[in-house]
Amino acid sequence: MKDLLAKFTAVGRQHAELLAQVGSDPLGVRMDRVIGPTEAEIEGRRCVLLGSNNYLGLTFEPTALEGAHVALDAAGTGTTGSRVANGSYSMHQDLERQLAAFFRRRHALLFSTGYQANVGMLSAIAGRDDTVLIDSDCHASIYDGCKLSDATVQRFRHNDPENLDRRLARLQAPGNALVVIEGIYSMLGDRAPVREIAEVTRRHGAYLMVDEAHSLGVTGPGARGVAAEAGVADKVDFIVGTFSKSVGTIGGFCAADHDALEAIRLSARAYLFTASLPPAVVASARCTLERMRTDPGLRDRLWANAEIVYDGLARMGFELGPEKTPVIAVRMPDTQTGLATWRDLLDAGVYVNLALPPATPNGNCLLRCSVCAAHSADQLDHVLAAFARVADAPDWRGTAAE
Amino acid sequence: MTENTVGTPTPERREIVEAVCAELEKHNTTGIQLHEETDVTGELAIDSVAVMDLMFELEERFDIAVPLNQLGSVRTIGQIADLVRSQAKSGGQQTE
Numbered sequence: 001m002k003d004l005l006a007k008f009t010a011v012g013r014q015h016a017e018l019l020a021q022v023g024s025d026p027l028g029v030r031m032d033r034v035i036g037p038t039e040a041e042i043e044g045r046r047c048v049l050l051g052s053n054n055y056l057g058l059t060f061e062p063t064a065l066e067g068a069h070v071a072l073d074a075a076g077t078g079t080t081g082s083r084v085a086n087g088s089y090s091m092h093q094d095l096e097r098q099l100a101a102f103f104r105r106r107h108a109l110l111f112s113t114g115y116q117a118n119v120g121m122l123s124a125i126a127g128r129d130d131t132v133l134i135d136s137d138c139h140a141s142i143y144d145g146c147k148l149s150d151a152t153v154q155r156f157r158h159n160d161p162e163n164l165d166r167r168l169a170r171l172q173a174p175g176n177a178l179v180v181i182e183g184i185y186s187m188l189g190d191r192a193p194v195r196e197i198a199e200v201t202r203r204h205g206a207y208l209m210v211d212e213a214h215s216l217g218v219t220g221p222g223a224r225g226v227a228a229e230a231g232v233a234d235k236v237d238f239i240v241g242t243f244s245k246s247v248g249t250i251g252g253f254c255a256a257d258h259d260a261l262e263a264i265r266l267s268a269r270a271y272l273f274t275a276s277l278p279p280a281v282v283a284s285a286r287c288t289l290e291r292m293r294t295d296p297g298l299r300d301r302l303w304a305n306a307e308i309v310y311d312g313l314a315r316m317g318f319e320l321g322p323e324k325t326p327v328i329a330v331r332m333p334d335t336q337t338g339l340a341t342w343r344d345l346l347d348a349g350v351y352v353n354l355a356l357p358p359a360t361p362n363g364n365c366l367l368r369c370s371v372c373a374a375h376s377a378d379q380l381d382h383v384l385a386a387f388a389r390v391a392d393a394p395d396w397r398g399t400a401a402e
Numbered sequence: 403m404t405e406n407t408v409g410t411p412t413p414e415r416r417e418i419v420e421a422v423c424a425e426l427e428k429h430n431t432t433g434i435q436l437h438e439e440t441d442v443t444g445e446l447a448i449d450s451v452a453v454m455d456l457m458f459e460l461e462e463r464f465d466i467a468v469p470l471n472q473l474g475s476v477r478t479i480g481q482i483a484d485l486v487r488s489q490a491k492s493g494g495q496q497t498e
């Protein structure tokens with residue numbers, strides 16, 4: 001008998017090396033106390049959270065807290081099953097109607113996470129004769145959805161409509177083609193050129209799916225995301241997204257005008273064979289979606305804060321992602337510097353995400369920052385002062401030192 | 403995959419192998435001498451994303467489109483070359 005778990009030896013070793021280098025586990029940070037949407041206590045220290053994806057700071061939205069409490073008391077802690085088996089609560093259907101109206105679509109389908117929304121949708125709609133073309137920087141859930149489908153899968157160069165065009169032009173498969181992109185990309189924070197990609201997709205008679213995970217609530221008219229911002233929402237067949245970022249809770253969805261979405265409900269295994277969202281979560285999402293739709297001031301504050309952080313870091317000489325958005329990737333010259341810098345920032349009371357390849361594009365180590373509308377001016381001063389100290393340190397090997 | 407790595411490589415295949423090696427050399431931090439049997443993700447410790455990125459270069463160089471579905475079973479430089487050649491022969495996209 002061989003060792004079933006031998007394949008984890010390398011990962012385990014890498015993780016141990018990481019631990020030894022940093023002195024604590026950057027992939028297992030414990031928040032001992034959550035103080036609010038932008039602050040938590042880590043290792044006995046109050047830290048500004050600059051890696052939460054909580055773009056609008058709505059995790060403590062008063063109407064959502066109250067709505068969740070009411071739903072919890074009225075309907076209990078969980079649904080204990082799939083909606084197909086156990087039935088839907090009326091609030092699931094209310095939320096689906098609300099989502100459809102939010103995106104101005106005829107239909108919306110709830111999933112239990114954004115991960116499951118991608119996996120469920122892609123594995124259901126991409127069939128044996130079809131081809132799915134995904135942007136190379138797409139999230140793991142999109143890759144996994146493709147893997148679970150029977151379709152042929154191609155990867156096109158990140159944000160490159162010409163590369164997509166060439167691939168679509170040479171397709172010989174008898175089936176349909178589906179193009180999948182994101183709105184704002186999770187690692188580098190750059191937007192998709194949705195207008196150009198939608199044009200190419202249309203010209204070849206292909207379908208378009210946009211995962212607005214990091215752009216819902218963040219941009220566009222009515223907080224509808226990047227496709228709406230680019231004025232091409234009507235050219236998007238399937239809008240996918242998550243409640244785990246700007247919406248401030250958990251859950252996933254797909255919105256579309258295609259009437260078949262109701263039949264997909266009976267085909268998507270990630271919908272059928274898993275429990276539906278619990279009442280308190282549904283109630284929170286309903287409240288925060290309404291808040292973001294009706295309060296553009298949240299977005300204004302978010303973008304103003306993003307500008308402060310991006311410009312501040314750029315002035316210090318850090319190498320940043322190509323676009324000024326609430327996702328700000330700080331490129332580290334190498335993994336070792338990345339680890340040390342991440343640790344220095346935490347010691348200074350600033351929590352960012354340590355992002356390592358292969359989860360990052362081009363094999364880069366990134367300190368991934370996500371800005372929040374609820375960050376105060378003082379908190380952002382604190383963040384920038386911490387980065388400035390890092391950039392000034394004699395052992396900093398980044399471009400900032402040059 | 404029906405082509406095998408045994409026998410004299412045709413010039414066409416050699417050209418592909420050379421192109422694969424040239425691309426991989428950019429990521430080769432191990433100092434290992436590259437050859438057909440080199441295990442890309444194992445010996446060279448090149449991650450799966452870098453392998454997918456490598457395919458972009460090969461796709462453009464040889465004017466092909468390689469489905470991701472076919473990359474999963476590929477380990478060695480020779481196998482990558484065979485995959486590229488089978489695509490080039492079929493003149494475009496091949497379904498799984």
Ligand SMILES: Cc1ncc(COP(=O)(O)O)c(C=O)c1O
Nearest residue numbers: 113114115139186213242244251
């Ligand atoms: C682009 C993208 N899609 C989907 C997901 C998954 O969302 P969830 O956390 O709801 O599973 C994420 C978040 O990790 C993401 O970045």
